Amino acid sequence: MIAIAFKGGGPYGSEVTRGQDLSGRDFSGKTLIKQDFKTSILRQANFKGAKLLGASFFDADLTGADLSDADLRGADFSLANVTKANLTNANLEGAQTTGNTSFKGSIITGADFTDVPLRDDQREYLCKLADGVNSTTGNATRDTLFCN
Template sequence: MALFLNNVAFSSTHKPLLRSTPSISNPKQNLQISQKLTFSLAESVSSATLVALLSASLFFVHPALAFKGGGPYGQGVTRGQDLSGKDFSGKTLIKQDFKTSILRQANFKGAKLLGASFFDADLTGADLSDADLRSADFSLANVTKVNLSNANLEGALVTGNTSFKGSTITGADFTDVPLREDQREYLCKVADGVNPTTGNATRETLLCN
């Protein structure tokens, strides 16, 4: 007589007898398992491929679409690009990076450009009228013949050889802009008007005599 405990049989002679477990062979069940594994593998590969494609697309955005969304919220690249004549008017471009870009005759009228960088950019003939340029960086930028009418440049940076020659600054606010003395003297010769947003007179913000 044998006793069974946890699939181990003990005979009356105390010699353990292993109880065999019958194998189950179900072709239909095996096929279903195989199909599930195949589908799971295909789904993983598809997801990985999609992620790779989306990641790659971030590096190949056409410059004409670069301004959409603006700054850290946009998906475009505006640094080191030729964006001459592009229309950015009224766009929200907070902290947007335009470093070393060519922006000749670009339209930024009424754009929100707080903290944007125009470091070493060429803005010749661009329209920045009514733009919010607080804390923007114009270091080494070419701001020749630019329309800065009624723009708010409070706290903007203009270090280096930033040139404002031929620019219109009627109503522009230069509060706390660290200008070189030669820059200040030049701007004071053409300064006039009052900024409609801050109520500050352009000449006063430039500390003109």
């Protein structure tokens, strides 16, 4: 049997970040543009203040992750589990989501969801929690989610 390891892309170096268990890892404040975290387990990982433009979290488990103050513009959250995550003041402008992406139980105060495609039920759920204004973009969370 041959084991196949996927190389992680992006400036995190040659360390493999795709398909790995990186639970509890500290990526806070790091520049991880277009980093490949596909199918990784990132439970309770710390991404506070990280620059994650275009990063791929495709089918990743971000349960309880700290994404507060993170720049997540254009990140791919397709099929990702983003439950109970801290998205306080995160900028998710243009991030990708799919039908199964879940933000249940997440903190979204001040998060910017501009141009993020969400299922109607996810949008309705997030609108019940939405408050605050993103300190970077100046956009109100409720406005970016098109809440009534």
